[in-house]
Amino acid sequence: MRTFEFFAVKDSHDAVAVLAKHSVSSKVRVIAGGTDLLAELKFSPQSPNVVVDISRAEDLKSITLTDDGLSIGAVVTHSQIMQSPIIREMFPALANAAHVIGAVQTRNLGTLGGNLVTAVPSMDGGPTLMALEAIISIAGPDGRRQVPLNEFFVGPRKTVLKADELLAEIIIPRRNLGKPTHFLKFGLRKGQALALVNAAASFWVDWEKHTFVAPRIALGAVAPKVIRALQAEAYLEGREITPEAMAEAGRIAIGDAKPISDFRASAGYRRNLVGVLTKRALEGAYALAQAKR
Numbered sequence: 571m572r573t574f575e576f577f578a579v580k581d582s583h584d585a586v587a588v589l590a591k592h593s594v595s596s597k598v599r600v601i602a603g604g605t606d607l608l609a610e611l612k613f614s615p616q617s618p619n620v621v622v623d624i625s626r627a628e629d630l631k632s633i634t635l636t637d638d639g640l641s642i643g644a645v646v647t648h649s650q651i652m653q654s655p656i657i658r659e660m661f662p663a664l665a666n667a668a669h670v671i672g673a674v675q676t677r678n679l680g681t682l683g684g685n686l687v688t689a690v691p692s693m694d695g696g697p698t699l700m701a702l703e704a705i706i707s708i709a710g711p712d713g714r715r716q717v718p719l720n721e722f723f724v725g726p727r728k729t730v731l732k733a734d735e736l737l738a739e740i741i742i743p744r745r746n747l748g749k750p751t752h753f754l755k756f757g758l759r760k761g762q763a764l765a766l767v768n769a770a771a772s773f774w775v776d777w778e779k780h781t782f783v784a785p786r787i788a789l790g791a792v793a794p795k796v797i798r799a800l801q802a803e804a805y806l807e808g809r810e811i812t813p814e815a816m817a818e819a820g821r822i823a824i825g826d827a828k829p830i831s832d833f834r835a836s837a838g839y840r841r842n843l844v845g846v847l848t849k850r851a852l853e854g855a856y857a858l859a860q861a862k863r
């Protein structure tokens with residue numbers, strides 16, 4: 571491991587100040603839980619010379635309801651998401667997604683912000699938030715800016731974050747509070763395995779007409795970044811909720827996906843999974859909608 575300067579900051583303002591000071595002349599990286607970055611610090615030849623530890627940043631640790639919606643601080647860990655009464659009540663899919671990340675140790679240290687910034691296409695934190703149209707609040711030298719999550723990812727391991735910026739907060743907009751949502755992951759094992767495909771679906775139900783309202787489907791590990799299945803969403807909008815419609819949306823979602831073959835699975839296998847998981851995620855969201863009615 572190369573040596574580096576280390577700054578442990580007390581809040582996001584401190585973090586932005588340190589990033590602004592060092593990002594011009596040095597290679598600076600933020601560390602939160604370190605579950606991803608530590609491997610890079612140990613093994614990558616391009617490891618940073620300055621590391622900013624935000625794990626003790628008090629203003630990035632809360633899960634709160636605000637006028638904008640549900641705010642989740644960047645350094646909230648996966649275990650905290652699983653245990654949060656608000657999240658379990660409003661978005662059990664988010665707690666389920668957190669539960670399938672790594673093992674207990676990874677979930678105790680790993681943060682939601684860190685998961686998103688890695689921008690790995692198979693990340694488990696992304697699809698549910700994308701289906702809920704989450705907004706990312708970014709802190710930088712000029713204050714805060716907001717970016718929809720589907721514009722936050724640029725490609726594999728690439729986001730819109732600049733070197734002097736920090737992911738501060740994830741906001742699920744007020745209009746989507748309590749929206750029935752379901753997340754599914756398919757890996758080679760139940761635990762400690764990256765997703766071959768993961769999927770989340772959410773929609774409101776018009777109970778009078780029994781139709782889909784604002785259906786959103788997000789898929790992971792089937793493109794260079796987590797994506798929305800826009801054609802499948804368009805097919806479902808305003809359509810009567812039936813098992814056939816859900817199965818057809820699954821088939822259409824296959825066309826939205828652009829999976830590759832790798833040592834874990836072939837592109838064809840992943841395409842089949844997209845169809846199955848999309849359909850099952852829609853069924854799960856519908857079951858939740860019925861239970862909440």
Ligand SMILES: Cc1cc2nc3c(=O)[nH]c(=O)nc-3n(C[C@H](O)[C@H](O)[C@H](O)COP(=O)(O)OP(=O)(O)OC[C@H]3O[C@@H](n4cnc5c(N)ncnc54)[C@H](O)[C@@H]3O)c2cc1C
Pocket residue numbers: 599600601602603604605606607608624644645670671672673676679680681682683684685686687688692693694695731735736737738762763764765
């Ligand atoms: C054994 C193991 C199993 C895993 N299993 C899974 C899995 O099943 N599913 C899954 O999705 N992931 C998995 N991961 C990946 C990882 O644990 C998660 O992505 C985790 O949430 C990363 O969060 P962190 O806080 O540890 O990030 P860090 O390691 O601290 O940081 C990761 C990256 O994000 C940057 N960063 C972190 N926070 C911020 C911020 N707020 N603003 C700006 N930049 C930031 C860092 O600079 C770094 O580039 C696994 C990792 C390990 C080691």
